[in-house]
Amino acid sequence: MRSLKQIRSFVAVFEEGSFTAAAQREGATQSGISQHIRHLEESLGAELLVRDGRGVTPTVHGERYYGECVAILRRLDLAEAEIGRASALGGEVRIGLMPTFTRAVLAPTLDRFIAVAPTVDMRVTEAYSGVLTDLVRKGELDFAVVPGFQGAVGLSTTLLIRDREMLVASRNRLGQHLTPICLKDMDPLKIVVPGPQNTRRRNIETYCASHGVAIERRLQLDAMMGTLDFVASSEWVAILPGVMMVNDLDGARFDIRPLDQPALYSDFVLIEPTRRVLSPAAALFASMLRETTEQTITIRQARMREA
Amino acid sequence: MRSLKQIRSFVAVFEEGSFTAAAQREGATQSGISQHIRHLEESLGAELLVRDGRGVTPTVHGERYYGECVAILRRLDLAEAEIGRASALGGEVRIGLMPTFTRAVLAPTLDRFIAVAPTVDMRVTEAYSGVLTDLVRKGELDFAVVPGFQGAVGLSTTLLIRDREMLVASRNRLGQHLTPICLKDMDPLKIVVPGPQNTRRRNIETYCASHGVAIERRLQLDAMMGTLDFVASSEWVAILPGVMMVNDLDGARFDIRPLDQPALYSDFVLIEPTRRVLSPAAALFASMLRETTEQTITIRQARMREA
DNA sequence: GACCCTCTATCAAAAAAATTAATATCGGAA
DNA sequence: TTCCGATATTAATTTTTTTGATAGAGGGTC
Incomplete structure (x- = not known):
């Protein structure tokens, strides 16, 4: 009766603020999303979203339910991560970086990472923060590094450097x-x-x-x-x-x-979809990126003391 | 790809220790359960259960995954409870009691409960602890009160009295x-x-x-x-x-x-399925049952002091 | 070892559900 | 009003789930 598709649809609509956008993100049609939300609301016996001409706004129930749904999806992701991919360090890592990071710290990080994780299929997207934020929210990137900012619905933020x-x-x-x-x-x-x-x-x-x-x-x-x-x-x-x-x-x-x-x-933060958990490979890359960046800064401080 | 049916099936098989029993509990066929588990194992890329002639035994992965699955189902139940039924105090409450409890404390508890929750459809089953435990595990009872014991897979236990x-x-x-x-x-x-x-x-x-x-x-x-x-x-x-x-x-x-x-x-404990959350009505009945029982004991202690 | 019993696996047919494309409808802005 | 951008609805289609029948595997028992 209740299904994960319904829950994923609801989370997408909530975060995107629109059925149409959610449909795109989920690779579905607007019609399908609409029906999922309707069934969900029917089976819960409560309205989750208020529709108006411009898009949708969550109700109080919707807000509450969203929180639970994100936790559930996250836990589901965690459950999977714990067994399948736990030790493997394989699969695909898709990250987004601003030019700030691709210019100097990406190359040495990649060098180290590829040596440790030879089977990982690595994809790096360079773009400015707005684009990266959208891609992360849509789930097309595991994480991205962007300038520190005030957060967005569906994203969790960790200070990287x-x-x-x-x-x-x-x-x-x-x-x-x-x-x-x-x-x-x-x-x-x-x-x-x-x-x-x-x-x-x-x-x-x-x-x-x-x-x-x-x-x-x-x-x-x-x-x-x-x-x-x-x-x-x-x-x-x-x-x-x-x-x-x-x-x-x-x-x-x-x-x-x-x-x-x-x-x-300037703060640079790592953003990832709240509903998901970083794969071990992605987490490793993130920590290597931080290390490389910190080393970079340390080197510069040494040079500055010399000067 | 991953579905709640698969997860529910896996939890049932894990707790019942058998595909056949799980099918009964879930109101499905053994064949369906078998396929759900297979798809789950395929999509996770790991064996969860070892099949032998007598039934099934979880693998290490299975044990771990089970824990996560129960947490997810529980959270799902909680999410629902939080909105739909939150204030309603309606629906159906199905409980199981040993004769110890039906003899003297059930009647006064029911009196009080029915006054407070007039719309609740109440069902009480009297049986010995083994039967009640099975019914709770199968999800046919919201909770039961049984003699304190060493616990069972899929049940959580709270000391009642x-x-x-x-x-x-x-x-x-x-x-x-x-x-x-x-x-x-x-x-x-x-x-x-x-x-x-x-x-x-x-x-x-x-x-x-x-x-x-x-x-x-x-x-x-x-x-x-x-x-x-x-x-x-x-x-x-x-x-x-x-x-x-x-x-x-x-x-x-x-x-x-x-x-x-x-x-x-003697300890008497309240058992409920770990994968579920007590509805507000059921929780209320449980607390009233405890109160009535405590009052009962207090009365007796007073009489004993007199004697 | 032959037999039996119980349990799981497999497969194709049937049923149910999700998905789609097309279209209706609604609400606000110009 | 009229248009624009959004959601709702509907019926046909596609996909998935479920089933019933049957095969196969593993233990016990005589």
């Missing part, structure tokens, strides 16, 4: 490579920034506005490789997380200086 | 109604006992053997009403839980004296 933001410019333009810098004391900046939908953009704007940083011109570039290339060959600067600059600490291409007075930190 | 055992004889045969008595000091007993499959029989035998109680003759009677009738009209005695004698404290029909040096206590 906290890193310092750097002012990056082409070689010899700033001088004093790797020593702290206070933006307020500088000439007005010509700065390359990501688009307004990007979480980091908001952080940068907030920082500049609240600490009296003068900006002469803004250039909006939503291409990380392009940003670096442009900065390297122009008088423009960018504010970037330190973790992506670890291969440029030698100063050959860029002058890199940590923001100071005050320092600006 | 601990009560003192009494020596019961016909009026004026023992004298000193309601005062403690030490069996060791008595002439050899002519005692009515239940059959060896009965949990209380074992307790009585153990007590007598280990405290030097002399027994002249045993009469095996598996009929509680019959036992009382026979004891009332003969020189035979019986050892019975105090809770069932509360209506005979006036001494009009029986001499009742608590065993002493040492006192003998």
Whole structure:
């Protein structure tokens, strides 16, 4: 009478806020989802969702039931993980990373991971946080690493790393490579920034506005490789997380200086669907990613002390 | 792919130790159960049960998976309970009681319960503990009250009450109604006992053997009403839980004296299927049953102090 | 060892359920 | 009003589940 399909459908509708979106996510039709929800509501004898012209809103019962359903799906996933895949360390790992992470820490992490888990089929998607968040919620990624944020329905969040933001410019333009810098004391900046939908953009704007940083011109570039290339060959600067600059600490291409007075930190979090449990292989990759990133930061701190 | 039917089937097979029995319990055919288990094992990629000529034994994986499955079913039940039936206090309550409880505490409990929950459809089954245990495991009873025991697969146990055992004889045969008595000091007993499959029989035998109680003759009677009738009209005695004698404290029909040096206590526990959660109505009945029983015991203690 | 009894496995037919595609309907915004 | 974007409904289709019959495996018993 009650079925897992019904429960999965309900969870999807709740999280997506729409029957149509839930249908897409579940690889089903809107009609099927509609019927599942109806049967569920009938058999429970309670309305779970209020439909209006724009989409759906959960009722009080719906909210409560959703919590239980997520717990159930999660436990189901756990049960499976415990036996089938427990020791195997095989299967498929699909992760999403922002350019910040693909630039420098992905390669060494992959090296280590592939050596330990040779049978795992690894898939990495590079995208900005909004896209990654959607993919994770849809269950198309095991997890993703995105800038710290306020959470979303159906996702659980774990802090992966906290890193310092750097002012990056082409070689010899700033001088004093790797020593702290206070933006307020500088000439007005010509700065390359990501688009307004990007979480980091908001952080940068907030920082500049609240600490009296003068900006002469803004250039909006939503291409990380392009940003670096442009900065390297122009008088423009960018504010970037330190973790992506670890291969440029030698100063050959860029002058890199940590923001100071005050320092600006960015959080990066691991997000995963609450209804699921990380496979052992995915969990291993996540912990390796953290380790590599931490090592990266440690190396940079050592260099900064030298400088 | 994975379905609740599969999980329910597996839990049933695990608890019943047999495909055939599980099929009966689930109201399905042996063939269907067999296929569910096969699909489950296939999709998990692990054997859960080892089949031999006599029935089935779980593998290590099976044991682990069972635990998770029970938790999932329980949670599912809880989710439902939380919304649909939460405040209703309606539906059906099916309970099982031993004669010990039907004799004196059932009637006043029912009085109170029916007043509070007029819409509940109440069904009480009287039987000995073995039968009740089976019925609870099969899910045909919400809960049952049985003598404290070592537990069984798929059942969870809660202590409901601990009560003192009494020596019961016909009026004026023992004298000193309601005062403690030490069996060791008595002439050899002519005692009515239940059959060896009965949990209380074992307790009585153990007590007598280990405290030097002399027994002249045993009469095996598996009929509680019959036992009382026979004891009332003969020189035979019986050892019975105090809770069932509360209506005979006036001494009009029986001499009742608590065993002493040492006192003998019996535990009565509430058993329910682990995979399910008590409905609010059932939980209410259980707590009323406990209250009534406790009051019963308190009354008796007061009378004993008077005597 | 032959027999019997009980239990599980398998298979094809039948029944039930889920899924779909098409369409109706509803509610809000312009 | 009219349109747009959403959910509901329906009947046909596809898939899955369930069944009944039967085969096979493993222990006991004589």
